Amino acid sequence: MNAPHPQKVAGIDSTVPAPAHTAAPAHAASGTAPVPPPHAPGALLQDRLAGWVSDLTTLHELTERLAATGTLDDALRELLRAGAALVGARRGLVALEPADKHGPDTTIGLGLGRADLGHIETVPRSATSLGRILDGLPGGEREIAEPDLFAEDGLDPRHREVAARLGYAASYALPLSTEAAGLLGAAVWLYDEPAEPGERMRHLIGLYARYAAEHLARLLELERTRACMATISEELLPSRLPRVAGVQLAARHRTGPRGGGDWYDALPLPDAALGLAVGAVTGSGPSAVAAMGRLRASLRAYAVMEGEDPVAVLSDLELLLRLTEPARSATALFAYCEPAPRKITLAGAGHCPPLLVGHRRTEFVETSVSAPLGMLACWEAPSVELQAEPGETVLLYTDGLLHRTGDPADRAFARLHAAAAGVPRALRHDPDALVDHVLRTVLPDGRDTAASEEDVVLLAARFE
Incomplete structure (x- = not known):
């Protein structure tokens, strides 16, 4: 009888592999029933430390690439690419809508064309995780995971139609906010099949999103200053x-x-x-x-x-x-x-x-x-x-x-x-x-x- 398969989880598998054995048990030649050897001292801890080091290295590389961006558009695109790699998604979109209503407002897609973004915009905002975050609806102040959209009884009919047309079955969304600037926008990644990121990857994408929000806040202020200076210059x-x-x-x-x-x-x-x-x-x-x-x-x-x-x-x-x-x-x-x-x-x-x-x-x-x-x-x-x-x-x-x-x-x-x-x-x-x-x-x-x-x-x- 086959062992049951674990539930599918997007991103990096967070389970720790069993340590490899370097020698056969002494009783193997005698034909007696094998007895599982005990774990080598510290092997489990070493595996966990190796995983943490790998995660931190990945996070460092992604934040370095984000820090190298100098415009809002470049930063938003890099955010989408890095987030997709962290949560194991192929497509996504990010909407920049600062809560102070001073703009600029923009929506950028990853693996989604203009027509695809247009179809998504026809879905009532309150029916999407992105809209709930941007409009401050209940539950929108934190991450929103929808591991199987079509299994949800209350899914909006238009949302169901658009999801089927564009071929996505699950989503994972995060707010982008800082203490000083408040809500800046939201990012959502789309899965082709029912899936969701595991606890380990949620932790990583949360750390990355907090850093990204701070970087976006700085670029937003710079963009507003540039626009203000250009306006003053043109008026003169x-x-x-x-x-x-x-x-x-x-x-x-x-x-x-x-x-x-x-x-x-x-x-x-x-x-x-x-x-x-x-x-x-x-x-x-x-x-x-x-x-x-x-x-x-x-x-x-x-x-x-x-x-x-x-x-x-x-x-x-x-x-x-x-x-x-x-x-x-x-x-x-x-x-x-x-x-x-x-x-x-x-x-x-x-x-x-x-x-x-x-x-x-x-x-x-x-x-x-x-x-x-x-x-x-x-x-x-x-x-x-x-x-x-x-x-x-x-x-x-x-x-x-x-x-x-x-x-x-x-x-x-x-x-x-x-x-x-x-x-x-x-x-x-x-x-x-x-x-x-x-x-x-x-x-x-x-x-x-x-x-x-x-x-x-x-x-x-x-x-x-």
């Missing part, structure tokens, strides 16, 4: 570009995670003129963003009063910076544009030269070499005049665009020139399409939107 820049006869405008701005000091501006001036400006202040974070806002506001005032003389505008800006923020420097470029004759007068202070993009030429504008604002006792440099042809675009940008490439300065300038020269003719009449093409070409593979310490600004003016 033009909400929309002006409409000026004879000129089409487009701009792109990418803010670093800490908030930087890169900025741009376009403002109508007396006599149907147009002022264009780009600049960057040193540093990052709230102080740099505030300095950027003050500098941009001051330049607008100077441009209205004496915009036809870009050197005077930047000289006044330099004096203001030196008196109000002596420990900070900035680069800036201001262009006074007359749309009807397509005449541009510009001056730069330590800033990158503009790029002129047309059907017959793509070239950098020769500007005088000058120091950034605030670097010398008194700044002044000659202005430069240029004549744009019909259909040509003047592209202003900050050095963050070049720095994000990771190339040396000469190669970064060459990359920018090649990107502008390679704009398809069909796109050159649209400054929005032109700046998008340049941005994606200079910073491919998502580097234009990826987190970076460098801000990026592009401002394009196409003359008709």
Whole structure:
């Protein structure tokens, strides 16, 4: 008669194997009935210690991998993968819904596509372990194991239908919370067959989940700070570009995670003129963003009063910076544009030269070499005049665009020139399409939107 099989348990088998014998019993040769030998002294304890060491090693490796993640999405995906390995599941999902309702809210699946997640979302929240945890329903403050969903008499009909359609028969869910931040979200792992993690694996996944929740809380605070800084930075820049006869405008701005000091501006001036400006202040974070806002506001005032003389505008800006923020420097470029004759007068202070993009030429504008604002006792440099042809675009940008490439300065300038020269003719009449093409070409593979310490600004003016 076969011995009964133990109940199926997900995860690592927590039973301790019997120790191996190194020698046969003395009575084996005599043919007498065998008598089980006693356990060697300390063998059981050694096996248990070996199991604990193995568990701790596994837990250490998984937490190290989690600690290496730097974004919420990466951390949530790593949490799902590690949790699946610990509880012996193949699929799962994690929902981030901070209890303070300040977001961000997101749901990520492991082994589940968008359509699968959509089907699960059609199940009433109160009928799922994930929903009971997120909504604070009775029993949702701790782990929820459902070892056999289809054996439950009170299973919601829609839940039964979705489980059968997606092919899962059991689940194990955990809340993700910390004492300081409260409930952050919940994770649930799905089994293809009736199963549940054993006591040993529940202990391990509980330890891992507590560490993961603390890590998620830190990343959540960082993400909120980044979003706040990006919002403040965007609010200090033009909400929309002006409409000026004879000129089409487009701009792109990418803010670093800490908030930087890169900025741009376009403002109508007396006599149907147009002022264009780009600049960057040193540093990052709230102080740099505030300095950027003050500098941009001051330049607008100077441009209205004496915009036809870009050197005077930047000289006044330099004096203001030196008196109000002596420990900070900035680069800036201001262009006074007359749309009807397509005449541009510009001056730069330590800033990158503009790029002129047309059907017959793509070239950098020769500007005088000058120091950034605030670097010398008194700044002044000659202005430069240029004549744009019909259909040509003047592209202003900050050095963050070049720095994000990771190339040396000469190669970064060459990359920018090649990107502008390679704009398809069909796109050159649209400054929005032109700046998008340049941005994606200079910073491919998502580097234009990826987190970076460098801000990026592009401002394009196409003359008709």
